[in-house]
Amino acid sequence: MNTKKKTRGAGGTVKRTVRLLKDAFSGEETAIDLLKAQHEEVAALFKKIEKTSARAQKTKLFDEMASKLAGHDAIERELFYPACEKAMGMTDLLGEALVEHGIVEFSIYQADQARQGKDFQFKCTVLSEIVEHHVKEEEEEFFPKVEKAIGKDKLVELGARMKERFEESQAEDYRAAVQNNLKQVFAGALKPAKKVKPTAA
Ligand SMILES: [Fe+2]
Numbered sequence: 001m002n003t004k005k006k007t008r009g010a011g012g013t014v015k016r017t018v019r020l021l022k023d024a025f026s027g028e029e030t031a032i033d034l035l036k037a038q039h040e041e042v043a044a045l046f047k048k049i050e051k052t053s054a055r056a057q058k059t060k061l062f063d064e065m066a067s068k069l070a071g072h073d074a075i076e077r078e079l080f081y082p083a084c085e086k087a088m089g090m091t092d093l094l095g096e097a098l099v100e101h102g103i104v105e106f107s108i109y110q111a112d113q114a115r116q117g118k119d120f121q122f123k124c125t126v127l128s129e130i131v132e133h134h135v136k137e138e139e140e141e142f143f144p145k146v147e148k149a150i151g152k153d154k155l156v157e158l159g160a161r162m163k164e165r166f167e168e169s170q171a172e173d174y175r176a177a178v179q180n181n182l183k184q185v186f187a188g189a190l191k192p193a194k195k196v197k198p199t200a201a
């Protein structure tokens, strides 16, 4: 896969701090602020997974990352992308993003299946590269268009609903959510049905 490594160095940290301070003072976190903060959180967890060699700690970090990624998928697919589609129609960028979500979920499934095997780390690496590619397109190409099309006030309101749904998702079993979505993707769905009922784990 042709993915360029993106360096999230000191510049990114400064930008994020400035954004968080701005939001803290204005009390207005937009949907896009929330998504970008989650992108950074997941990228940091991928780095920790790569650096950790003890298997129990590595799989614990993987579960944390996968749960956050599945929750992020849920708020984009259930709330953010439909709002984007309403404002801009089904653009190529939105269509690509939806297809990539299916690929990300398949890679979560593959890595999880390999959690006790020798191939766990390289499956995590492939997953992180796919996520990195997807995040780069969202942040550099898609989000600027969304900001223009939806506007700040609506994005603040949308962000609040997404935050609530994300918190709810963290109490759900990420495997059930991923497998439910994948079943629909394998059946040809571009937009898997909205909400996944939590299973008794
Ligand atoms: Fe996405």
Ligand SMILES: [Fe+2]
Binding pocket: 035, 039, 072, 076, 135, 138
């Ligand atoms: Fe995203």
